[in-house]
Amino acid sequence: MPDLLLELFSEEIPARMQARAREDLKALITDGLVEAGLTYASAGVFSTPRRLVLTVEGLTAESPTTREERKGPKADAPEKALAGFLRGLGIADAAPVMALAGQPSGAHVHLDGVVVEVRDDKKGQVFFARVTKPGRPAAEIVAEVVERTIRTFPWPKSMRWGDGQLRWVRPLHSILCLLTTEAGSDIVPVAVDHLTAGNTTEGHRFMAPGRFAVSSFDDYRAKLQRAHVILDSAEREAIIWNDATTAAFAQGMEVVEDKGLLAEVAGLVEWPVVLMGRIDEAFLGLPPEVLQTSMKEHQKFFSVRAPSGRIERFVTVANRTTADDGATILKGNQKVLSARLSDARFFWENDLRRVTAAGLEGMGAGLASVTFHNRLGSQAARVERIAALAETLAPQVGADAAEAAAAARVVKADLQSDMVGEFPELQGLMGRYYAKAAGLSDAVAEACQWHYSPLGPGDTVPTAPVTVAVALADKLDTLTGFWSIDERPTGSKDPFALRRAALGVIRLILGNGLRLPLGDLLRARLEAAQADDLLGFFHDRLKVHLRDAGIRHDVIDACLAMPGTDDLALLVARAEALGGFIASEEGTNLLQGFRRANNILTQAEAKDGVEYSFGADPKFAESDAERALFTALDTADGVLAPAIAAEDFAAAMAALAGLRAPIDAFFEAVQVNAENAIIRRNRLNLLHRIRAACAQVADLTKIAE
Template structure:
């Protein structure tokens, strides 16, 4: 009959991006260990928060018995012509501690041999876990790990306690100065006391009472619901982003949603600036109305229910106000210089040491995009030429310097405000597409040409100077850029020789 095992590693706050992969790895490591130890298992579940990684599993109480087979002497040596056992058979039986009658004859590739089969009883699972769990903890992979105090142990963050139970009793082991026990701890500020644990259900409920929602799925849905409720109170709905929701899920143990406000005047900024400031910089959810228009509100998620949540709300508003004030200043200052004049500033921006400046890259992109347009979109050559020339100009603006995610977005905005053709402005934005798997593709042929040219120039140039991606490193995202080119060509049905495209890119680089 299977019994419950519970392991919890209590730590300092682990970076949110580390946690999901660590939880998946814990399950796999335990499965591999139990398979190797011949321990049958049922459900395995990993849960966690920034301060704890926990693993629950249903395990059999003992290993499966192990049957061992040992070969003895050949049959014709073990028995005489009358079938009586010889000294060889008697000696083999004696060495193995069995009777001659217990010996078997097996067929092998070398003929018939005497054989003895023995059953080795399985060990207690608790005993095995005392050896396995320290290995499991030490094997959890993290992008970066650290040492602390004078210990040799490495982990994502310092470990403060280890909870280890099997069938409601402690699994005893030590890891340097840490000893397994039967207690956990609640929320760092709301319930820092020790909590005695007997099993997984007891663990979940005990932590819930101690202001910790340890199951990330439960915590994610709780955040989603509370954020929606907070936005509804001001007549809106949150602009939901699953990546942001995932990150916040692993930033908090006890989510509390707070709705804050900012000055209406900031709504004059491009909406992408506001959204980026709230989502990327502050981890806030923007609030929109029924038509998707931004409202002067946001929802923040705190990790604590303070005595005075008004103070928390004002603190979040103050931080966002400073961020938006900077953005407003950058936006106003950037518009004092027409986008076309920014292109010359790219001469002072190094794209890559061996591939020259961003200005030189722009000239190559324009030349390559025009040659592609001659083949695939001759009617758009004028828009292609202008869009390619301006496509990187926003890299030297204050706004993109502060909000790098807005490159292309601000280029489009500043182009429109500089009086450029809207088609050219759209090319500036679209030449970055697709930015990630599943992203939109350029909507215009001119956007296609400049996007392909930019990506192809980067790929050919990087390979030419030896910057070839490896299994562990692809700093210029060459794989993603190659896939982007393929998706554009296939989606739009363009017909062009790959070899010809590569030749064009090489000629641009060598000119």
């Protein structure tokens, strides 16, 4: 069984595209091989800046021969019907087939590898075709699949060069394609425009120029290593991280971890060489986040942190070793870094002057000329709405109303700063620095930094009261604003990140145990129908959020049928208690008893045309099981209402659990539809009491069977 080695060698592939390209290459090739009838044992993909590589082990030597039978038209069908059938088989001449009409069943002809015969059928003679497709050698199939893959590869962006029509992310220089067996290796005859596959590749552009031949994947990988190319991106990442942390440790420092940057840098080099440099003293007064962001975005440098917390050094990764151990490379990088950090220092100092002169509100004055949305006004108008809502929310989250409103008026000010203009990812964080520089309180500064949070499912939920008030106001204003102009998420489209905003509100409420009347807040800003629709949107997002916590959708639906569903904390507490209860043996059995009671009662009400909701009288009970159920329901009713009022759902579930045995015993011993009309009516009213008791906790009819 041969092994396949494929290398597509090009100019530098952008690092951000390499991981996706590896997976696409693997999927396109292996899927194509399988569709053509080949199987394989395993496949692996690799990339460097200049190559995509696929290795497939244990490939079958040829595809199997396949046989297929197709039923055609009746022998006396119109000639056009027969011609169409034969055309689908690749047969142009219909005359030999037409001659079969009227001959004995089984008569046949051989045409272009296809056997066409006539058979007797219940409705007359019918043509059948037996198509045999002989297996094909793996090399032929691989050549077709590779060519198709190259021509249709789904690069996010691609280019043409020269006079050819081939598109690739960067100019494609060569194709290496081998099938290797114990007897040796053979070049697969792949041809794509001006490129023909061979058995040669290149090593490092500078340290090992020139082409060399390979005979297998192991040979290829070993020779690349000797030619200063580390094929596996994971191995390059490990080398970079190990050398960087070792160098930092030797100086009593640590490298700031950044997995995204590590993966990107590993995609920029084929032979990683770690170099550490110093940051000029003139720039050490910049906030560490500014240093880190500037070095990452502009130079792809790792930040090195001193024990004091200051970013004092950097790590860069060269793509080659040099005679001076990288001194020249490091000198050039430091020169460029100084220029970049000079810009950052200018932004920082200029922003501080503006804050000192006019305060943080002065910095944000320009938001009046920045449009938030053409139908929702300016950013300044939005800030005023957020401030008013934060002031309203403050008492409900334990914050000072005046401080929450003051914080809301400045949390967006840093959007007008030079620093955030250069590095948008620092918005919020720079607001904190500028708030402190303006002499504002710690609570306001913290709100500036964290009011965007939580941004995603794994993001930390703020807990400081002022921050919580502003964060809720920010997200609720976004949601109510877009709902008011009928701009809602549709399908997978959510251009304004409204699902994320709703999840942020949910996590702020649940994470801080807030008891907010969400419905009142929404109705104060929206028409009733819009508010109800937005509340439903919150409920849908809550289902998604709770699903990850193991709470089923039907459990939430059962709780949504109860009053107070705009209090998300109450809703979740009820759902958690109900979910735990129905997962228990008592809950499962009680649910079965409830369904039996509800089904009997529903059928009887439909038949009799009445609603059985009158009080059942124990004096008509005829058995101990019936009397015991009366007693159990009296006991449960005495507990349920106070427990629900006190929001003690655990006690309420325990009260329901006490009904399990009496309900089971009742159905075993008692026939509900008794012949005596009075007894029957009393027992149906008793079933209503079971339904009513359960309905105090949740609508159990929503629970899936």
